[in-house]
Amino acid sequence: MKKEIIFFGKGGQGLGVMGKILALSAILEGKEVSSSPSYGGEVTGGLSQSEVIVSDEKIDFPTVLEPDILIIFSQMAIPKTKNKIMIFYDPDLIDAGKLSKNHELIPVPATKMAMEISGERSIANMIMLGAVIAKTQMVKPESIIKIIHEELKGKNPELNEKAFMEGFRLR
Amino acid sequence: MERKISIEQTLCRGCNLCVEMCPKKVFEDGEEISPEGFKLKKVANPTKCTGCKLCELFCPGAINLKIEEKETPSYSPRLRLGRGGPPEARLARGGWRETKNPLTPGKYFWQGNKAVVEAALACGCRFFAGYPITPANEILEEMAKRMKVVDGVMVQAEDEIAAISMILGASWAGLKAITATSGPGFALMQENLSLADMTETPCVVVDVQRAGPSTGQPTRPGAMDMREVRYGSHGAIQRIVLYPESVQELYDLTIKAFNLSERFRTPVILLSDAYLAHLSESVEIKEKIDAFDRIYIPGEPPFGPTPDFSTPSMPRFGDGEFLSITGSTHDKLGARSTADSGIQEELISHLQNKIIKQKEELVDCEELFLNDAKIVVVAFGTVGRSAKWAVREARKRGKKVGFLRPRIVYPFPADKIKELSGKVRKFVVPEMNQGQMFYVVREKISREVVSLPQPNGQIIDPRRILKYLLGEGW
Known part of the structure; x- marks a missing residue:
């Protein structure tokens, strides 16, 4: 199994944390992971993109060529590809009408749910991650929870775990 | 006597x-x-x-x-006179040792730059001096954090010239030392790299390449220093240069760079680039590391030439040896001799041959599908990732293509290429520059060699190489 994933959104929406937690969980399960840089002085604070490839075998080329999964918090141009991409998006932030109907569109009202759970937007990323894991089964949810507790030590991992499980139950 | x-x-x-x-x-x-x-x-x-x-x-x-x-006598009475220092300094030391990795074995998720730091510390490096430059900054930053923990020294120097001078000094004080820079900084280090060549000082210089020339595009990758690292210094003594392709290899080859540098008493250049430096990948850490420490035999002359082009013994300051380290031509005791043509010739021959004589051992290549290949893609470092993908895809489409990637770029594996050229029709050299290694490959063989240059500050899209292999143009 090899999955190429692109995270897209604005700086501060927790995309980096999301990618890192996914990557570390995959490594915990013995998978190979590559996350190529999307860094340049210019993009700080603006739109940001991060890429993660998760594979059972050694990864030849570490940058996403044809994405299998898109996780978007901001409107973006969908890459031209013959693949059917799974697009996870937040319907409150994205105009679904502008997304191509050729792909599998999966709305996850992450921001709205985050406000309902804790009154804070910051856990929307974990809700989204829960939904993605439930749908794709890339890694086991237990691995993600273990990593959340390791990585977000001191940053309220319990709340993040709760948010993740809420997202996970959506499917 | x-x-x-x-x-x-x-x-x-x-x-x-x-x-x-x-x-x-x-x-x-x-x-x-x-x-x-x-x-x-x-x-x-x-x-x-x-x-x-x-x-x-x-x-x-x-x-x-x-x-x-x-x-x-194998050494001068002058050396014996100066024998002092602590008693343990009078014992011979150095050679291979198996050491425990300070990290728990397992899989880690690291950025390329971080892997360099951890590898350096694991094989005993305790001195870093450097000057900040994108994209090598994280090495300096991480060294600042980690050196404190392992009781080493990290210095932010006033410029790259000072940085390389400091690591040469640290090396003679007995420490394994490393510095990291990028193209413009590396150019500044050239003078003292020649000093390291001449004084046979082991050290590791990491060159995280970016798209140049000059300031160029600091955050974008390139392979612009491929010839500078070998031929840039005055004197152009044979160097050992390594170029890894992944974060795992960055870790492994950093350890190898230290081992080679300590064994041959020569500066070793570890190439990286802006892409590799910021690429995060899974890295497997093993429990044990084989590390080589420079050999010191009390009383032996500290410099070449040696009779069999072996590496001379290296004392450190405080061992009680009379030690004169000079960039001028010197005899094996370090005494300057700036007009004797014989000594000059012997010394240069020693510096060159101590590496070249071991060139069989210094061949380290990744090979794929070379048995029946008609076209061979020769790639270095990061471009190897693109090329490997393209070669595998081309094979699926029935093309007889092969893949060769020297991990040790210099000494260039000329024998390997010559041996291949007997049965291969064409060599292809994709590069993130305007065609540098192309010339190195071409000068070794009489087969057709094609350069695929892409000096635009982007990693080469593997689909572009695939298209070329399938018969479309570049």
């Missing part, structure tokens, strides 16, 4: 210089008075003489010191 000291009585002026200068009190006032009225000196304790020749140097002409060597 016998030393015969004679004082020509007709020439002695009784000036007392020999009595004053001799550190071992070999000379004393004699009883005889010369016809001119000088109080002649005598050799009172000839057995104490160490042969330092200070008396002969200062005497206006009366003293004649002959050292008769029964067998050719």
Whole structure:
């Protein structure tokens, strides 16, 4: 199994944390992971993109060529590809009408749910991650929870775990 | 060894210089008075003489010191004279050792730059000096954090020239030392890299390449220094240069760079680039590491030439050896000799041959589908990732293509390429520059070599290489 994933959104929406937690969980399960840089002085604070490839075998080329999964918090141009991409998006932030109907569109009202759970937007990323894991089964949810507790030590991992499980139950 | 000291009585002026200068009190006032009225000196304790020749140097002409060597000594008496220091320094040290990795074995998720730092610390590096430059910054930043933990030293130097000078100094003080920079900084280091060549100083320089020339595009990858690292310095002595392709290899080859540098007493360049430096990947850490420490044998001459082009023994300051380190041409004891053509030739031949004689051992290539390949893609470092993808895809489409990636770029594996050229029709060299290694490949063989340059500051899209292999243009 090899999955190429692109995270897209604005700086501060927790995309980096999301990618890192996914990557570390995959490594915990013995998978190979590559996350190529999307860094340049210019993009700080603006739109940001991060890429993660998760594979059972050694990864030849570490940058996403044809994405299998898109996780978007901001409107973006969908890459031209013959693949059917799974697009996870937040319907409150994205105009679904502008997304191509050729792909599998999966709305996850992450921001709205985050406000309902804790009154804070910051856990929307974990809700989204829960939904993605439930749908794709890339890694086991237990691995993600273990990593959340390791990585977000001191940053309220319990709340993040709760948010993740809420997202996970959506499917 | 016998030393015969004679004082020509007709020439002695009784000036007392020999009595004053001799550190071992070999000379004393004699009883005889010369016809001119000088109080002649005598050799009172000839057995104490160490042969330092200070008396002969200062005497206006009366003293004649002959050292008769029964067998050719491997070191000068001058060195023996200076033996001091702590008792443990008198023991020989160095060589291969198996060491425990300070990290828990397992899989880690690291950025390329972080892997360099952890590998350096794991094989015993305890000194870093550097000047900030994108994209090598994270090495400096991480070193600042980690050196504190392992009781090492991290210095942010005032510029790259100072940084390389510092690591050469640290190396002679007995530490394994490393610096990291990018193209513009590397250019500044060239002068002292030549000094490291000449003084046979082991050190590792990480060159995280970016799209140049000059400031260029600091955050974008390139492979712009591929020839500079080998031919950039005055003297252009044979260098060892490594270029990994993944974060895992960055870790493994950093350890290898230290081992090679300590074994051959030469600066080793570890190439990286802006893409690899910021690529995060899974890295497997093993429990044990094989590390090589420089060899020191007390009393052995600290510099080349050696009879068999082996690496000379390397003392550190404080071992009690007389140590003179000079960038000028020197003999094996470090004494300057700036006009003797023989010594110059011997030294250069030693510096060159101590690496070239081991070139079989210094071949480290990744090979794919070379058995029946008609076209071989020769790639270096990061471009290898693109090329490997393209070669695998082309194979799926029935194209007879192969893949060769030298992990050790220099000494260039010329024999390997020559051997291949017997059965291969064409070599293809994709590069993130305007075609640099292309010339190196081409000069070794008489087969067709095609350059696929892409100097645009982007990693080469593997689909572009695939298209070329399938018969479309570049």
